Amino acid sequence: MSLPNTLKETCSEQLSEISIQAEDFNLGEEVDLLEENNHDDGAVVTFSGRVRNKNLGLNVKGLTLEHYPEMTEKTLQDILTQAKEKWNIGRVKVIHRVGTLAIGEQIVFVGVTSKHRQDAFSAAEFIMDFLKVKAPFWKKELTELGETWLSSRQSDADQAKKWN
Amino acid sequence: MINVRFFAALREQLDSNEVSIPAASIQNVADVKAALIKLHPDWKTHLASTLILNAVNHHMVDIKHSVNQGDEVAFFPPVTGG
Numbered sequence: 001m002s003l004p005n006t007l008k009e010t011c012s013e014q015l016s017e018i019s020i021q022a023e024d025f026n027l028g029e030e031v032d033l034l035e036e037n038n039h040d041d042g043a044v045v046t047f048s049g050r051v052r053n054k055n056l057g058l059n060v061k062g063l064t065l066e067h068y069p070e071m072t073e074k075t076l077q078d079i080l081t082q083a084k085e086k087w088n089i090g091r092v093k094v095i096h097r098v099g100t101l102a103i104g105e106q107i108v109f110v111g112v113t114s115k116h117r118q119d120a121f122s123a124a125e126f127i128m129d130f131l132k133v134k135a136p137f138w139k140k141e142l143t144e145l146g147e148t149w150l151s152s153r154q155s156d157a158d159q160a161k162k163w164n
Numbered sequence: 165m166i167n168v169r170f171f172a173a174l175r176e177q178l179d180s181n182e183v184s185i186p187a188a189s190i191q192n193v194a195d196v197k198a199a200l201i202k203l204h205p206d207w208k209t210h211l212a213s214t215l216i217l218n219a220v221n222h223h224m225v226d227i228k229h230s231v232n233q234g235d236e237v238a239f240f241p242p243v244t245g246g
Contacts, residue, residue: 049246065245066172068238071222096245108246128246134224137245138172149173152242 017092018076020067022099025109034091034111041090041113045120047128049108051101055150058143065098065107068136072096079130083112086126087119094127096137126163133160166190166231168200171240177210187233193218194227196237215242 019025027048034044053060076094083089090113097107110127114120139150165184175181185199201208210216219238220229231237 067245068169068171068219068222068240070236071219071238074222075224132246133243135245136171136219136240136243138241139244140172149176149241150244152244 017080017094018073019093019095020069020072021095021097024097024106025095027106027109030093030095030109030111034093034113038091038113041115041120043114043117043120044111045113045117045124046109046111047124048106048110049128051103051105051107053103055141055143058141058145060103061142061144062100062102063142064100064140064147065096066138066140067096067098071136075135076131079127079134082130083123083126087114087123089114089119089123092123092127094131096131096135098137129156129160129163132156166196166233167236168196169236169238171238173241174210174216174239178204178207187231190231192227192231193220193225193229193237196231197227197239211239216240217242 027046031044031046051060051063080092080094083092093109093111095109101107108131110124110131112120112124112127114123133156141148141150166187167182167184169182170178170180183200185196185203190196190199197211201211216239218225218227218229219240220231220235222236
């Protein structure tokens, strides 16, 4: 049985916007989900972040991501609510991985759709900027000197402030 | 009781994930910190750091935020996700 279009759209809007997961994600599939039955939006902006091989002059072998499960989702939901108030956006998806990750592995995904590109660009950047300074995730890097918790960067704090 | 949780580097420095403290005499986040330091004087250097962030019932708050019986308080270092 095929669903009427209006019902299909309602169903797809109920897809979870936030996923905190240990497993990897597939960029192509995530873009498909943002676009599927979504004929209102002409713009799709995505960002994905990966584990780099160097940080602060040290060779990184991998990292472990810890989070505060009960708080993480609430914080991200709050960031998405603010983004929806500021811009006219369609669908949005945020994925953040936790656990142990190797170099080159994907850590984070933000995808936003909108009718025209500027709303999706701005909202995606806003979501990433606030995720960086508000969402309770912590990275522990494994380098040639052993394991170290990363320090937060002033540049990330400055970047988030520019939206005030 | 008030449930207190620690994360990341702070969790390792204190060697504790979670503790419960009596709610009597606790009014705000600063009181929770003071009560913990009274119980564990060696936690002072780590907990008293101005970098440490506070959450009550899963929302980031400042040190003066009120705390009530049954609340979950958390202390953690600046976040580094993304």
